[in-house]
Amino acid sequence: MSPARIRLGIIATIAVWSLLTGGSIAEAQAQNQRDRPGISSHLNLTMEQRHIIKEIIKGLKIENEPRNIQLVVGQIIPKTILLRAMPLDISQKVSQVKNHVFFLKNDRVVLVDPKNNKVVDIIELQ
Secondary structure, eight states, X not given: OOHHHHHHHHHHHHHHHHHHTTOOHHHHHHHHHHHSTTOOSSOOOOHHHHHHHXXXXXXXXXOOOXXXXXXOTTOBOOTTSOOEEOOHHHHHHOGGGTTOXXXXXXXXXXXXXXXXXXXXXXXXXX
């Protein structure tokens, strides 16, 4: 069976399940998109990885973002926010974030996916 037929079967199964449970086909397809590798609204970092990020960024003495913005995973960050490249030390130790950018707000490290400007994780500095 071809990959296209398998994918079509999966989507059809999700659509039927969604309709039977009261959801819509669009919701089921959106869930299918979120479950695929590489398409994620958050990172799955270990406590150790979060600690590495926190300690390295704390040592950089970066100012908090002064603008009033909502800090929620999945939130799109306005283009007016200064996003910083991930420090090399972090990229080498925590490979999941090497292509991400960040800013600080209220003593939190806000990790952002630069492809869509969405918040993917928030790490407390305290």
